[in-house]
Amino acid sequence: MLPVVPAAATPPPPPPRELATLEARGITAWFGDHQVLDRVSLTMPAGVITSLIGPSGCGKSTFLRILNRMHELVPSASLAGEVLLDGDDIYRADRPLTDARKSIGMVFQKPNPFPAMSIYDNVIAGLRLTGISADRDRKDELVQTSLQRAGLWNEVKDRLRSPGGGLSGGQQQRLCIARSLAVMPRVLLMDEPCSALDPTSTRVIEETMLELAHEVTIVIVTHNMQQAQRVSTQCAFFLASQGTPGAIVEYGDTEAMFSEPIDARTFDYVNGRFG
């Protein structure tokens, strides 16, 4: 009998850099004089997926935007606290803003590729914005590895010059993931990345996330409790009760949070009793 030979597969590209831990310490946030977060501290360990869950309006997106310095783009917004990337505060006065955006990428709820721009150009769109220069060969390589890491390469490799807007919703979201990966971030923040997608595309994105978790630290906001359980190792439950600012009620191992939560409010939330 012939020996079973595994099908030839493209070897996975090497991880860009060492995995990084992201740590939020005492994050308080305001829009004008409306306080929306109150002293939120959370360690998002290197190499695992952390999920943020909780009802709408409790400050999950605000917290995520604070993790890569997007919160300060809102004119009325302010914050207190620290965000440490491997122990180094991303808000330190002498650190350029682009540093944080380069190291900590973001993927949004609605896939937002540049629709008229080619798939190829979409992938490298972030390079110029973050001040990275690359020659033609380097760009070709980056486009291929980023699309491979995002789990999209095989579907688009023959039409890299077609517009990004021609892809399906799930493919567009993976294109956005590839665009984030092209600048070699150490952390990837994902704000409800599958809520606009069908179950099959959701599944593909989840598989992509699980692959990427070995090379990038991932933080995902999700309203899908099954998704939190399928993908995340660690989970934090946010709540803003009766007009108070959002805070973390409970966090820890995802399995334990769902099977034996400590706080009654966590129990009610993960069992679909509110939110």
Ligand SMILES: Nc1ncnc2c1ncn2[C@@H]1O[C@H](COP(=O)(O)OP(=O)(O)O)[C@@H](O)[C@H]1O
């Ligand atoms: N740009 C903004 N200007 C003013 N208030 C905002 C802004 N964005 C969010 N908020 C308020 O901050 C609170 C938290 O919102 P958000 O972070 O979007 O919560 P979540 O993502 O958990 O639904 C809400 O009360 C929301 O109305």
Ligand SMILES: [Mg+2]
């Ligand atoms: Mg949100």
